[in-house]
Amino acid sequence: MELSGNLHKMPVKLLDGKAHYTLELNGDKGDLNGALGEKINLHFTGQINCINCGRKIKKTFGQGFCYPCFRDAPQASECIIHPERCRGHLGEGRDPEWEQKHHVQPHFVYLGVSSGLKVGITRETQIPTRWIDQGAKAGIILAKTTNRYEAGVIEVALKDHFADKTSWQRMLKGDIRDVDLLEEKEKARKFIPDEMSDFFYDENGIISIEYPLLESPDKVKSIKFDKEPTINGTLTGIKGQYLILDNKFVTNIRNQSGYFVEVEV
Known part of the structure; x- marks a missing residue:
């Protein structure tokens, strides 16, 4: 499996009580459950794009946004973190139409x-x-x-x-x-x-819910593309939005949304 594109939250589904994960990069899709136990190499090219507007940026805000989108986009509004402050039901918010579709539900x-x-x-x-x-x-x-x-x-x-x-x-x-x-x-x-x-x-x-795990790690160490542009090892588990490599190293895919990576399994 070879994929390249910007990281986003891994799509998930539950089948017969088991969590199934897909890695989706700009339209390219790969079955991660099928890669369990295989060597995986993820290389960050140095390019980051805002997950909302697509512009190239040097750093992300709020899991993948450029600063203007983090400041103005409804997907990054205050009530995402603090739902008790939501104003959508009052016809207010950064984008009332978006609020109606997503929050007045x-x-x-x-x-x-x-x-x-x-x-x-x-x-x-x-x-x-x-x-x-x-x-x-x-x-x-x-x-x-x-x-x-x-x-x-x-x-x-x-x-x-x-x-x-x-x-x-x-x-x-x-x-x-x-x-x-x-x-x-x-x-x-x-x-x-x-x-x-x-x-x-x-x-x-x-x-x-059961997760695709060869075994649960005793210790975990988080690694990120900002410090380790190339992350590789044997895929020993997937849980939450984390990939677990060599049963000890973990990387959070969702937190690195917008990072352009090349993936090889």
Whole structure:
């Protein structure tokens, strides 16, 4: 497999409980699950392009944007990180039409188990994609809202009682305690604000996810193209948005979106 182009978040899907990854570079696609156990070489050419407008840049902002797009594009607006500040449902925002399409849509508040139990939100259409991107081994839906703002309000209320961040090291090593998601969902229910209680999600389906791993690493060391233009080794695993090489070196593909690379397996 030989590919070249700008990195973007790896497309993922869940088939029979197993996460499947594709490396997609400017239209070129490669099956990464099929490359497990093979030697892989990724070479950064030194070129970076904004993932929104395509202009050549020297550094990225917010996972792949040039500074003007990071400042002005709706995909990089404040409410991506802070959904409770979303104004889309009021007809406001950087691009109200974009907000209507992406944020004034049903959202889920969920509990996931990545490096531990955490709360998060995502659009209805992004389950289980969001959980795979975070390296979660399981997840359950807590609430279903009509827009991003409502989901953000619920998430903020739950942050006082549940983590909202993932430790990438623990997630990759699989050093995770068992969690009873049904029990935790019942605990979380009482922290939903009264005015949002009607959004509680009654269905209790748990989605479990297996990742393409030859084995879980005991130690992990992050490597990036800014310091190592050529990254190579045996592909021993894929989890979250990380490639795991030689069972110890990891590189985050999503965080290096816009980097032009040449890939050979």
